[in-house]
Amino acid sequence: MSLTRENIAAIAHLARLAITEDESAAYAGSLSKILHLVEQLNVANVAAIEPMSHPLTGMVQRLREDQVTATDEHEKFQRNAAKVSDGLYLVPKVIE
Amino acid sequence: MAELHTLTLAELAAGLKSRAFSSVELTRHFLSRIEKFDAELNAFITVTPELALAQAADADMRIATGTASRLTGLPLAHKDIFCTDGVLTTCASKMLSNFISPYDATVVGRLKQEGMVMLGKTNMDEFAMGSSNETSFYGAVKNPWDLAKVPGGSSGGSAAAVAARIAPVATGTDTGGSIRQPAALTSLTGIKPTYGRVSRYGMIAFASSLDQGGVMGLSAEDAALLLQSMAGFDERDSTSVDMPVPDYAATLNQSLKGLKIGLVKEFFEQGLSEENIKPVKEALTVYEQLGAQLVEVSLPNLPLSVPTYYVVAPAECSSNLSRFDGVRFGYRCESPRDLMDLYTRSRGEGFGSEVKRRIMTGTYVLSAGYYDAYYLRAQKIRRLITEEFAAAFQKVDVLMCPTSPTTAFDIGAKVDDPVTMYLNDIYTIGANLAGLPAMSIPCGFLAGLPVGLQIIAGHFAEAKLLNVAHGYQQVTDWHKRMPERYA
Known part of the structure; x- marks a missing residue:
């Protein structure tokens, strides 16, 4: 599987990444190499094998009581934001 | 002292x-x-x-x-x-x-x-x-x-x-x-x-x-x-x-x-010169002197762990790193034109080239039409590898x-x-x-x-x-x- 620069542009858009022309050419090459490596997986016979998403089998998702455990610390958290006003995160205007 | x-x-x-x-x-x-x-x-x-x-x-x-x-x-x-x-x-x-x-x-x-x-x-x-x-x-x-x-x-x-x-x-x-x-x-x-x-x-x-x-x-x-x-x-x-x-x-x-020590056959065969393996082999001799027993074990699908990983890890990375949006914390680009520009430039400028490569690899293997061929297949092979390890630990x-x-x-x-x-x-x-x-x-x-x-x-x-x-x-x-x- 070889990827073109057009493929890379589409992937970058899905991933919300702005990349330059130079980067795009480089990624077309290196992602193609990675997909070539990944093609080795085609040799394995995986018929009737259950996919595994968690390394410890037989574990169940733990649930907790639905009660408030965290206190409101939004001022502390918002100190890391680029732009904040009246407790709200500011972004460029979305709706005209 | x-x-x-x-x-x-x-x-x-x-x-x-x-x-x-x-x-x-x-x-x-x-x-x-x-x-x-x-x-x-x-x-x-x-x-x-x-x-x-x-x-x-x-x-x-x-x-x-x-x-x-x-x-x-x-x-x-x-x-x-x-x-x-x-x-x-x-x-x-x-x-x-x-x-x-x-x-x-x-x-x-x-x-x-x-x-x-x-x-x-x-x-x-x-x-x-x-x-x-x-x-x-x-x-x-x-x-x-x-x-x-x-x-x-x-x-x-x-x-x-x-x-x-x-x-x-x-x-x-x-x-x-x-x-x-x-x-x-x-x-x-x-x-x-x-x-x-x-x-x-x-x-x-x-x-x-x-x-x-x-x-x-x-x-x-x-x-x-x-x-x-x-x-x-x-x-x-x-x-x-x-x-x-x-x-x-x-x-x-x-x-x-x-102590029963299993030597992974596939790993001792793969890509290592006699010279490079010497310190490891000497260590195994020390274990024998300590009373351990060496047993060869085979995990035939283990050599597939690198390609499996380079599907699973980038997939999870592309999902985890989607939280970096330039809004709530982290780097934000200068003068964004609109919200999309804010997201894409903050991420494009804020991440280095290897991180972007892995996000894109993950995005690709999870995208519509490719999920079964890559991610689902990798998860199945992950189970095969895990089962081979489990079988090995029955013996060693x-x-x-x-x-x-x-x-x-x-x-x-x-x-x-x-x-x-x-x-x-x-x-x-x-x-x-x-x-x-x-x-x-x-x-x-x-x-x-x-x-x-x-x-x-x-x-x-x-x-x-x-x-x-x-x-x-x-x-x-x-x-x-x-x-x-x-x-």
Whole structure:
């Protein structure tokens, strides 16, 4: 599987990444190499094998009581934001 | 008395207890070594001297008033992937180069509770994606054994700091070998525990089904000492395992007579010259002399662990790193035109090239039309590999193989070829896919550069791993060697 620069542009858009022309050419090459490596997986016979998403089998998702455990610390958290006003995160205007 | 930096963590603990020196003296000693050597090593992203000295003074009070624990007053360094309340936490990325964490990771909080002293935050590959510590926004870390070589990665700063004795012990994280491979390349003892053994809360996520925190230190005894307090259930991590933590120190000295060691056939056949395998084979002979029995085992699908990993890990990374949007925290681009421009430029400018490569790989393998061919298939092969490990542990107590296919390589040698770089983790990735605990211990040198022996055990058999490593370290002294420049 070889990827073109057009493929890379589409992937970058899905991933919300702005990349330059130079980067795009480089990624077309290196992602193609990675997909070539990944093609080795085609040799394995995986018929009737259950996919595994968690390394410890037989574990169940733990649930907790639905009660408030965290206190409101939004001022502390918002100190890391680029732009904040009246407790709200500011972004460029979305709706005209 | 020997110089403080030449002592192990266990020896330093004994010294504090007997009041041979105070925590403030010990902390000053390591801070002055950081001051002296870190400019050439680049092991730290942030050094926290004021905080360290305040914590050391508190620790001395606890020691004086008899309220100290085994770890009180001992300095350590945290990999900069662990969130530290009020302290810059960057994950070695421009994206988080302005992020002051508003809370402590569970690992950080627990060791703080014990009264440990944080010297600072160590350098790493950006978002833990790399095997050479060259992808850091803060520059490459140097290997203390040869400053022209990489220390391995992604926990390269922790490795270099401990190997150069500018920190007595450090935390690390391991998603595909990021504790074990740098431990091997710098002659340290590193342990990646079972998935779920150490809380991932506050440990910035790369690939959530693979990430696990652990220890990089000078001996199995030191690793046991620190892991004892890091491990254990945490309700804030939904995959944390609620199981008691055994007393690791209690079983360190058990006899290794009758131990069954499985030698992974596929790993001894693959890509290693007779010369390069020599230190590992000599280590196996030492185990035989200790009464262990060597058995060849075969895991036929294990060679597929690298391609499996390079589907699963990027897929999880692309999902985890979608949280970096330039809105709530982290880097934001200058003068965004609109919201889409804000997202795409903040991410495009904030992430380095390897991180972007993995996000895009993950985005591709998860995208419509490709999911079954890549992600689902990789998850199926992950099960095959896990089942092969389980079958092997029916026959043997531990598996052994090299940690890394090569010793430390030149800085810059592999940066242009991601696939060659990915193959550094050929021996380590399997344990992550199967969630198994694994260690690397020093077992010799090739042309002056350290070689690591990897030991893998069954789920939650950390005590066995540490026992097996400690037994070897009682009759060998590779783990005591230190780079001359930093002796």
